[in-house]
Amino acid sequence: MATEAKTPELIVSVSPHVRGDETVGRIMWTVNLSLLPAFIMSVYYFGPLAAYVTGLCIVTSVLFEHFYQVSLKKKSTIGDGSAFLTGLLLGLNLPPSVPFYIPVVGSLVAIIITKLLFGGLGYNIFNPALIGRAFLLISFPKLMTIWSEPTAQFVALDAKTTATPLGILKEGGIAKLVEVFGDKTDLYMNLLMGSRAGSLGETSVIALLIGAALLMYRGYITWHIPFSFLATVGVMAWALGGDSGFFTGDPLIHLLSGGLILGAFFMATDYVTCPSIRKGQIIFGIGCGAITMMIRLKGGFPEGVMFAILLMNCFAPLIDRSVKARMFGAIKEKKEQKK
Amino acid sequence: MSKTATFERGIHPKYHKELASEKSIARAALPDRIVVPVSQHIGAPAKPEVVIGDEVKRGQVIGSTTGFVSSPIHSSISGKVIAIADFPTSVGKMVQSIVIESDGKDEPVVFNENPDYAGLSPDDIKTLIKDAGIVGMGGAAFPTNVKLSPPKEKRIDTVIINGAECEPYLTADHRLMAEHPKEVVEGLKIIMKSLGVKEGHIGIEENKPDAIEAMRSAVACETDIKIWPLEVKYPQGAEKMLIRAIKGREVPSKGLPMDVGAVVQNVGTALAVYEAVRFGKPLIERVVTITGTGIKEPANMMVRIGTLMSDVIEQCGGLVEGAVKVISGGPMMGFAQWTLDVPVVKGTSGILVMAHDEYVSSDEYSACIRCGSCIDVCPMGLNPSILSIYAEKGFFEDAKENNLFDCFECGSCAYVCPAKRPMVQFMRLAKSQVKP
Numbered sequence: 001m002a003t004e005a006k007t008p009e010l011i012v013s014v015s016p017h018v019r020g021d022e023t024v025g026r027i028m029w030t031v032n033l034s035l036l037p038a039f040i041m042s043v044y045y046f047g048p049l050a051a052y053v054t055g056l057c058i059v060t061s062v063l064f065e066h067f068y069q070v071s072l073k074k075k076s077t078i079g080d081g082s083a084f085l086t087g088l089l090l091g092l093n094l095p096p097s098v099p100f101y102i103p104v105v106g107s108l109v110a111i112i113i114t115k116l117l118f119g120g121l122g123y124n125i126f127n128p129a130l131i132g133r134a135f136l137l138i139s140f141p142k143l144m145t146i147w148s149e150p151t152a153q154f155v156a157l158d159a160k161t162t163a164t165p166l167g168i169l170k171e172g173g174i175a176k177l178v179e180v181f182g183d184k185t186d187l188y189m190n191l192l193m194g195s196r197a198g199s200l201g202e203t204s205v206i207a208l209l210i211g212a213a214l215l216m217y218r219g220y221i222t223w224h225i226p227f228s229f230l231a232t233v234g235v236m237a238w239a240l241g242g243d244s245g246f247f248t249g250d251p252l253i254h255l256l257s258g259g260l261i262l263g264a265f266f267m268a269t270d271y272v273t274c275p276s277i278r279k280g281q282i283i284f285g286i287g288c289g290a291i292t293m294m295i296r297l298k299g300g301f302p303e304g305v306m307f308a309i310l311l312m313n314c315f316a317p318l319i320d321r322s323v324k325a326r327m328f329g330a331i332k333e334k335k336e337q338k339k
Numbered sequence: 340m341s342k343t344a345t346f347e348r349g350i351h352p353k354y355h356k357e358l359a360s361e362k363s364i365a366r367a368a369l370p371d372r373i374v375v376p377v378s379q380h381i382g383a384p385a386k387p388e389v390v391i392g393d394e395v396k397r398g399q400v401i402g403s404t405t406g407f408v409s410s411p412i413h414s415s416i417s418g419k420v421i422a423i424a425d426f427p428t429s430v431g432k433m434v435q436s437i438v439i440e441s442d443g444k445d446e447p448v449v450f451n452e453n454p455d456y457a458g459l460s461p462d463d464i465k466t467l468i469k470d471a472g473i474v475g476m477g478g479a480a481f482p483t484n485v486k487l488s489p490p491k492e493k494r495i496d497t498v499i500i501n502g503a504e505c506e507p508y509l510t511a512d513h514r515l516m517a518e519h520p521k522e523v524v525e526g527l528k529i530i531m532k533s534l535g536v537k538e539g540h541i542g543i544e545e546n547k548p549d550a551i552e553a554m555r556s557a558v559a560c561e562t563d564i565k566i567w568p569l570e571v572k573y574p575q576g577a578e579k580m581l582i583r584a585i586k587g588r589e590v591p592s593k594g595l596p597m598d599v600g601a602v603v604q605n606v607g608t609a610l611a612v613y614e615a616v617r618f619g620k621p622l623i624e625r626v627v628t629i630t631g632t633g634i635k636e637p638a639n640m641m642v643r644i645g646t647l648m649s650d651v652i653e654q655c656g657g658l659v660e661g662a663v664k665v666i667s668g669g670p671m672m673g674f675a676q677w678t679l680d681v682p683v684v685k686g687t688s689g690i691l692v693m694a695h696d697e698y699v700s701s702d703e704y705s706a707c708i709r710c711g712s713c714i715d716v717c718p719m720g721l722n723p724s725i726l727s728i729y730a731e732k733g734f735f736e737d738a739k740e741n742n743l744f745d746c747f748e749c750g751s752c753a754y755v756c757p758a759k760r761p762m763v764q765f766m767r768l769a770k771s772q773v774k775p
Contacts, residue, residue: 011663012677014764016750017670018352018507019699022757024708122706276711276724327720327742329592
């Protein structure tokens with residue numbers, strides 16, 4: 001044929017022949033970016049030490065992933081941003097003043113044990129950063145509960161240690177907590193801005209919400225998990241968290257303190273370890289909220305977000321299996337079955 | 340109409356319709372030779388009725404039906420049969436094909452015209468449609484007369500003409516509706532009559548305002564036919580989605596449109612039906628969109644069935660430097676070609692040529708991160724994520740239990756997948772390993 005000579009080498013591949021722009025890397029790096037406000041606030045309140053702790057977590061996480069994969073002659077996947085994200089989240093979940101080996105051990109457990117030994121991104125059952133933190137909390141209970149007072153000066157001072165709001169709440173009740181912060185408005189404002197003791201990245205609710213807004217705007221997370229998580233915490237705090245009987249609790253204190261906002265928007269929503277069907281995500285969120293509040297109100301720890309998410313991670317596959325998205329053309333089938 | 344009709348979920352790919360949407364349908368040149376596969380449709384292949392050396396005329400039957408679900412084939416030129424052998428086709432299979440060399444005269448057979456076709460009975464209409472070799476021209480190529488002969492217990496009350504053309508790039512149906520609206524409407528009326536149906540609908544995606552306008556004026560005097568602007572969303576033109584959008588009915592899982600009283604026909608099919616019934620003209624040509632950044636002059640062309648893609652591409656100025664992929668059909672569900680020496684067949688809606696910058700590799704992919712994007716877009720409400728994992732790991736029975744066979748391979752899941760997983764390939768793999 002006449003055109004034969006001109007015909008170029010043609011590529012044959014399966015349909016579809018066009019693809020959307022979204023990539024795993026773009027999603028992960030956007031999530032990293034969305035945590036930038038919280039990171040900045042952590043440095044603002046807790047000084048350069050915060051940057052050092054978080055940075056160390058990131059560097060070690062990325063290095064662990066890289067060398068694990070290289071040593072097994074696999075393709076290094078550090079470019080997809082997920083190891084960076086695990087390190088960042090681990091750092092933001094640590095107390096401000098921890099010795100250097102805490103981030104290192106945390107990254108090791110998070111990246112090697114929780115993520116890579118299970119098969120890498122996509123196959124891990126548990127949120128790597130949270131397992132890393134849980135491991136540290138159980139192994140180094142003292143070091144992991146030394147809370148510096150926020151200085152709000154971008155400088156490293158010999159920060160005084162203090163208790164977290166949830167710690168105070170657990171020991172002394174609401175009255176004591178309000179007394180520490182002055183009055184209720186001051187308490188709420190400080191919780192919102194982040195001027196309180198706690199893990200590095202969890203304190204500034206406003207900074208976290210800015211990042212969460214970015215993720216929701218980009219469609220990377222939806223309302224299902226955060227909303228059901230927060231709503232459950234709010235309702236349970238109001239119903240069961242009061243000093244003078246049922247329905248006298250202060251839901252705002254519980255919503256604004258601890259690691260709830262960080263957990264609900266950035267950790268419970270981890271794609272790999274949460275259900276992927278929207279209906280299931282609501283169940284997941286409610287479960288997270290309920291366990292969080294059970295631990296906060298009745299458990300031995302002042303804070304329960306981490307364990308709540310980890311426990312619900314176990315149920316994610318089960319939830320996905322039991323709720324199905326409504327299938328097209330399924331209505332009729334059900335009716336016929338009922339007959 | 341306040342709200343445009345649509346279905347749930349789906350995707351919004353980049354359409355690139357502008358490449359060809361303004362190009363009027365041009366008639367392709369008489370080809371020197373045609374290659375007509377005996378199987379261009381779903382069902383039994385046609386049986387060759389000619390031998391090498393036979394002289395044939397345009398419109399002459401060269402292959403006859405071999406069963407109820409089958410379709411005859413006709414020569415689209417006049418000339419001599421020079422070969423009957425297996426040739427590559429656009430779906431990747433080698434199929435027995437009749438090769439005819441043109442004598443340059445383009446002599447037709449005598450077509451039986453029916454100027455007063457309004458008086459024909461439904462059975463007469465179906466016979467004419469069958470003899471004309473008409474099959475669904477949207478791509479699936481199911482014999483039209485079979486679709487128009489549902490079992491008695493299925494009561495059909497609605498005919499829908501599919502003018503959605505939701506595949507990116509393609510503009511063949513668009514041009515057809517804009518340029519031949521009257522003929523499409525007549526085709527619809529004939530189809531309605533053959534089924535004894537009073538209700539006709541034409542669904543058109545809103546990105547074709549001139550087609551909607553043309554069709555609206557063509558049905559101005561028709562009381563039983565309604566034009567439906569549809570939301571621009573892929574796969575709006577999938578049969579099940581279209582019925583859902585227009586009639587609000589859902590074809591049950593594993594069912595057919597006739598289970599909800601509907602028959603859907605493509606715009607091109609409606610035109611072919613009209614021409615077959617009115618002029619006795621068999622299906623020997625069709626509108627094809629030749630488009631993409633890899634083609635020099637994108638066009639919409641009336642191409643004779645059996646014309647080689649290489650001939651058609653040459654008439655559009657040829658390929659640009661760096662063209663890497665040629666697709667028969669649209670970019671979402673079309674087939675990539677390994678050679679251009681494959682014929683345009685009854686189901687060929689487009690020839691899409693991608694230049695290198697447009698081409699996306701699907702070679703590299705990573706593990707599913709369970710982001711759920713595919714679940715959010717699957718028009719069938721399936722969980723493509725878990726289906727792809729089952730297929731990847733060889734759990735084909737589990738895939739089947741998760742409604743694998745409701746997947747019609749629209750590719751929406753693969754389009755949105757951030758891990759770039761070959762979702763459609765996984766579905767096909769699983770389907771090939773278990774019985775429905």
